[in-house]
Amino acid sequence: xxxxxxxxxxxxxxxxxxxxxxxxxxxxxxxxxxxxxxxxxxxxxxxxxxxxxxxxxxxxxxxxxxxxxxxxxxxxxxxxxxxxxxxxxxxxxxxxxxxxxxxxxxxxxxxxxxxxxxxxxxxxxxxxxxxxxxxxxxxxxxxxxxxxxxxxxxxxxxxxxxxxxxxxxxxxxxxxxxxxxxxxxxxxxxxxxxxxxxxxxxxxxxxxxxxxxxxxxxxxxxxxxxxxxxxxxxxxxxxxxxxxxxxxxxxxxxxxx
Ligand code: MG
Ligand code: MG
Numbered sequence: 001x002x003x004x005x006x007x008x009x010x011x012x013x014x015x016x017x018x019x020x021x022x023x024x025x026x027x028x029x030x031x032x033x034x035x036x037x038x039x040x041x042x043x044x045x046x047x048x049x050x051x052x053x054x055x056x057x058x059x060x061x062x063x064x065x066x067x068x069x070x071x072x073x074x075x076x077x078x079x080x081x082x083x084x085x086x087x088x089x090x091x092x093x094x095x096x097x098x099x100x101x102x103x104x105x106x107x108x109x110x111x112x113x114x115x116x117x118x119x120x121x122x123x124x125x126x127x128x129x130x131x132x133x134x135x136x137x138x139x140x141x142x143x144x145x146x147x148x149x150x151x152x153x154x155x156x157x158x159x160x161x162x163x164x165x166x167x168x169x170x171x172x173x174x175x176x177x178x179x180x181x182x183x184x185x186x187x188x189x190x191x192x193x194x195x196x197x198x199x200x201x202x203x204x205x206x207x208x209x210x211x212x213x214x215x216x217x218x219x220x221x222x223x224x225x226x227x228x229x230x231x232x233x234x235x236x237x238x239x240x241x242x243x244x245x246x247x248x249x250x251x252x253x254x255x256x257x
Contacts, residue, residue, distance in 0.1 A: 002169060002177050004195030009102065010236045010245070013171065013197060017104035017234060017246045019051045020097040024108060025250020027067075027095075031110045033087045037069045040093065041080035048097055056096025056103045056174050063218065068094035068107075070219070075162055075203050075211055075228040076107075078219045087113030090123065092230040096174055103174045105199045106246035107232035110255060118206060119227050122159060123257055126204040126229035129153045133182070133200045139239050141192050147184025150202050160209035162228070165220065167201045170234060194239040201232035 005013070023044050030040060045066040048055050055066030063079070070078035070092040071085070078092075085091060094107035109123050129150045136145040151161050167180030178190045182202045207226030214221060222228050234246045 002190070002196060003171050004193070005171055005197050005236065006195070009171065010197065010243070012100045013102045013104055013234065013236070013245055016053065016097045016099035016102050017106070019048060019053045019099055020095060020104045020106060021247035021250050023047045023095055023097065024093070024106065024248065025253065027093055028110070028251040028255040031085070031091065031093070031112065031255070033085050033112050035085050036081075037071070037083050037085065037091070038080040040069060041065045041067045044095060053097045053099040056098045056105065060174060066095070068092070070094070070228070070230065072227050073221045073225040075205070075220045075222060076165055076230055085112050088115055090115060090119055090227055090229065094230065094232065101172060103170050104234050104246055105170055105174065105232060106234060106248070107201060107230050108248055108251050109229045109231060111257065120257070122204065122206050122227060123229050125154060125157050125159065126202055127231045127257070129202045129204065130200060130231040130233060133202060134233065134235055134242065134244060137192060137198065137200060137235055137237055137242050139192055139194050139237050142187055143178055143180060143189030143192065144184035145186055146200060147181040148186045151183040154202070154204045160205045160207070162203040162205060162209055162211055164211060165203055167199045167232070169196065169198050171197055192237050194237060196237045197234065197245070198237070199232055199234045201230060203228060203230045
């Protein structure tokens, strides 16, 4: 079932999202060649806990870390390690914060140093597709309108959309109904109504859409080992407007794609 949120509850999600946004900003300053991904996880966890929050992903179904860090062909659910970021890598950092009883969730993909033009375009277009999806997340539309808009935008540009992993409702739980696929048909699916809070998170591949799970039991990568990008915001839908609850503004202050 879908849990509809009051303005007061969305206010608490905003407090969670403020910690999350500033954690992302801290990470943006650290994301560069030579940095180990487990260093990023450590500073994010410290920041979140210092501000009274709990990293949403840590121990979620046994997940080992606070961040999902997915490099290059890894799509999502990668976890931090001794791997050192290299010039030419792309890295998706997905983070969630639980604070005052509510989760917020957002992701951003960075280019490390100089990346190939095709990969830079993949990042720009995937980020753009997130906002194109959000434009459709308005009361009266349906879930399929969001996926249709994202899928059309990225497929017209020659990319493919991951189908097996989707966005989601969230609130007291990190994953609530409804599912929010990044593909779909216009006018289909659950009707969007005031009080719904959803995470929209396009996962877009430079090559084919097929994915496989690594033997570590978590990391999802592209089957053809081509790069994949991931951007995510948590949004609240009201009868007269849609609010983007999470923010990338602290990232954008230090990092420009
Ligand atoms: Mg996320
Ligand atoms: Mg999510």
